[in-house]
Amino acid sequence: PSLLHIEELCDSIVRSHRDTSQFRLEELQALRWKLFSREEIHAYQSKSVDEMWQHCAVRLTEAVQYVVEFAKRIPGFRGLGQNDQITLLKTGSMEVVLVRMSRCFNTENSTVFFDGKFASTELFKSLGCGDLMVAVFDFAHSMCALRLTELQMALFSSLVLINTDRPCLEDRGRVHRMRKDLEGCLSHMLRRDNQESLQHKLYQKVSVLQSLCSLHVEKLHWFSQLYPLTVHSVFPPLYKELFT
Numbered sequence: 001p002s003l004l005h006i007e008e009l010c011d012s013i014v015r016s017h018r019d020t021s022q023f024r025l026e027e028l029q030a031l032r033w034k035l036f037s038r039e040e041i042h043a044y045q046s047k048s049v050d051e052m053w054q055h056c057a058v059r060l061t062e063a064v065q066y067v068v069e070f071a072k073r074i075p076g077f078r079g080l081g082q083n084d085q086i087t088l089l090k091t092g093s094m095e096v097v098l099v100r101m102s103r104c105f106n107t108e109n110s111t112v113f114f115d116g117k118f119a120s121t122e123l124f125k126s127l128g129c130g131d132l133m134v135a136v137f138d139f140a141h142s143m144c145a146l147r148l149t150e151l152q153m154a155l156f157s158s159l160v161l162i163n164t165d166r167p168c169l170e171d172r173g174r175v176h177r178m179r180k181d182l183e184g185c186l187s188h189m190l191r192r193d194n195q196e197s198l199q200h201k202l203y204q205k206v207s208v209l210q211s212l213c214s215l216h217v218e219k220l221h222w223f224s225q226l227y228p229l230t231v232h233s234v235f236p237p238l239y240k241e242l243f244t
């Protein structure tokens with residue numbers, strides 16, 4: 001694509017990313033030392049397994065809804081067939097949430113923004129999936145180490161979503177053409193910022209993302225065996241549609 005087309009595509013992707021991130025970086029930075037008190041942590045840890053899972057599922061679904069909005073604004077996405085849009089979102093939205101979560105992660109005290117303050121893994125103890133928590137926090141740490149700009153995160157997020165390898169795509173060729181443009185944008189911008197080394201580091205993150213999402217689905221499956229009614233009756237419909 002022409003240079004003008006690349007610049008226009010980058011502008012629209014970073015604008016969509018900004019417009020669909022629940023919190024701006026500046027807001028998250030201003031809140032980064034707002035930690036939960038011992039009492040508040042204890043209150044979360046006293047929640048039952050199903051109460052805490054339901055609480056997180058609601059929060060996660062909110063984050064996913066913003067990713068759905070981001071996807072719809074990626075040039076060409078709405079031009080895809082309905083089924084392909086759903087296939088890409090079903091498999092990619094959690095991955096983009098995990099990429100975005102690194103924006104709200106404080107590596108100095110290993111806390112993540114949750115429910116208005118910053119929480120460490122101990123707050124999530126009653127979920128009963130410590131290994132998932134450790135994996136999510138480790139991933140957030142590794143993403144923070146790359147020190148991505150919002151443009152780089154926006155382009156990487158769009159590439160995580162526009163993935164030609166997703167199963168049961170009907171018009172793989174169309175997804176491939178979108179992806180080529182987005183790959184062109186990312187490599188152009190990395191060259192412009194003299195950060196070509198970032199390219200392979202980002203592509204290495206994709207397999208970690210996929211294993212994290214499988215672990216999340218595995219834990220959800222374990223939880224839904226224990227609390228089928230909770231998942232069936234009070235979990236957000238979008239969460240159920242995407243992850244069960």
Ligand SMILES: CCS(=O)(=O)c1ccc(CC(=O)Nc2nc(-c3ccccc3)c(C(=O)c3ccccc3CC(C)C)s2)cc1
Pocket residue numbers: 021022023024053056057059060063097098100101103104112113114115116124127133136137216
């Ligand atoms: C993402 C866009 S943003 O504007 O940066 C933003 C916008 C909004 C927020 C607030 C927010 O919803 N934070 C959540 N944190 C976690 C979390 C929880 C455990 C460890 C690490 C982060 C949420 C989850 O529910 C979650 C996320 C990833 C994997 C697993 C889970 C829990 C499972 C059991 C559902 S929701 C934060 C950041």
